[in-house]
Amino acid sequence: MTGLTLTIDSTRWHDHLRALADRVPGLVPVAKGNGYGFGLPRLAEETKRLGLKTLAVGTPAEAAAIREHFDGDVVILLPWEANDPHAVEQARDPRVIVTVSRLTDLEILANLGGDRPRVLIEVLTSMRRHGLEEEDLPAVATWREHLDIEGWTIHLPMRGDKDHNRVEADQLGRAALDVVDAPLWFSHLPTNDYLAMASRLGENRARLRMGTTLWLGEPSALKTTATVLDVHPIKRGERVGYWQRPAQTDGYVVVVSGGTANGIGLEAPTSAKTLKSRAVSFATGALEAAGRALSPYTILGEKRWFAEPPHMQSSLLILPSKVDPPNVGDELPVDVRNTIATFDQVLFV
Incomplete structure (x- = not known):
């Protein structure tokens, strides 16, 4: 599954x-x-x-x-x-x-x-x-x-x-x-x-x-992963997703499981108490307004950018051409807030 x-x-x-x-x-x-x-x-x-x-x-x-x-x-x-x-x-x-x-x-x-x-x-x-x-x-x-x-x-x-x-x-x-x-x-x-x-x-x-x-x-006892559903090469300028935004560079569209129905891309407001945290919130908000948002999915040790806002049960990520793409069926680490997440399966090992 x-x-x-x-x-x-x-x-x-x-x-x-x-x-x-x-x-x-x-x-x-x-x-x-x-x-x-x-x-x-x-x-x-x-x-x-x-x-x-x-x-x-x-x-x-x-x-x-x-x-x-x-x-x-x-x-x-x-x-x-x-x-x-x-x-x-x-x-x-x-x-x-x-x-x-x-x-x-x-x-x-x-x-x-x-x-x-x-x-x-x-x-x-x-x-x-x-x-x-x-x-x-x-x-x-x-x-x-x-x-x-x-x-x-x-x-x-x-x-x-x-x-x-x-x-x-x-x-x-x-x-x-x-x-x-x-x-x-x-x-x-x-x-x-x-x-x-x-x-x-x-x-x-x-x-x-x-x-x-x-x-x-005990966060070390909990691990959340998402499945790679599809991988597509893309050229700079080619359009992607529902909103048909042009790719900024050559690379790959990586389609992964998890979307708004799972709580991906949904986040409770933060307190942003310090000047630094407020600056980060401002910068992140500006990126999102411009159509760029960092996803919670990790590929080869780095968080990757959303191609567009998450869909209901899947998300599109952009991977630059210099990075080897994952294979369909691979499991990727993903950071979620458990208090708003809905998992497709919960496994005890």
Whole structure:
């Protein structure tokens, strides 16, 4: 089978997962979106294999997708919505823990009827995304007799200041515990800071949600390759592809597997914090505007230029004539972001 392939060194990857699970008490794996390239069912099964009893997903639909693959508790990270019938149904499921970020939703959940819903109360952090303001936290105590409050969730930003998240986590954690004594659940708290806080709080009083660091934290265990589908010689000035751009030099058009359907050529915006990174972004943008963009495919140790934007399931690369072209069927290394990639096959070796 040809296509975009993720090959996993099974021993190395599983050793990494086990080491983290053993090191981090209260670890809660996160499986959301595309399942970090592995797929949601696979991550649900790996969580069960690690012996962990709680798994976090992003949405109600993702909770439904992993239900048959995981028999523990499922946390839905997206704030609960009273107008979503699936979310309402899952709030009644004894295996599901919903995240609440508005006081009005606490009241609605408390009056759903049946068993008491299990909830995590989200505290607003400097991310300014979801959650209750610190001054609103005392109102949560009103509903503690009507809801099973599984804990407080504190979703921290990702930033360069190594002390910021530790200080913010401590401040908001203390404010929350003053209202309801329940476990503190963290995201993006450095592992060493989390371990220190978990030790202070006591056994089973802290949780650390982890996605990227868990699933993608051993890059040497993961290899992505694409298949060479065709190779065509080309002369300078001959036109190429959908957009019929003229070749700038003699060489080859190399057709490779992987396109926009696989996430090739798609990229999340970068922070571009430094002057150098901004200059690189500006220069790259100018090249793309002129019809030139460096591809993530490597041939003979170098990234090669796209001939034009990727197609849906394949891409056209330009190779200069001084370079020996690959053969049809060869596998080429390709750099992808697993969080947006869709692989044609995932192989464990």
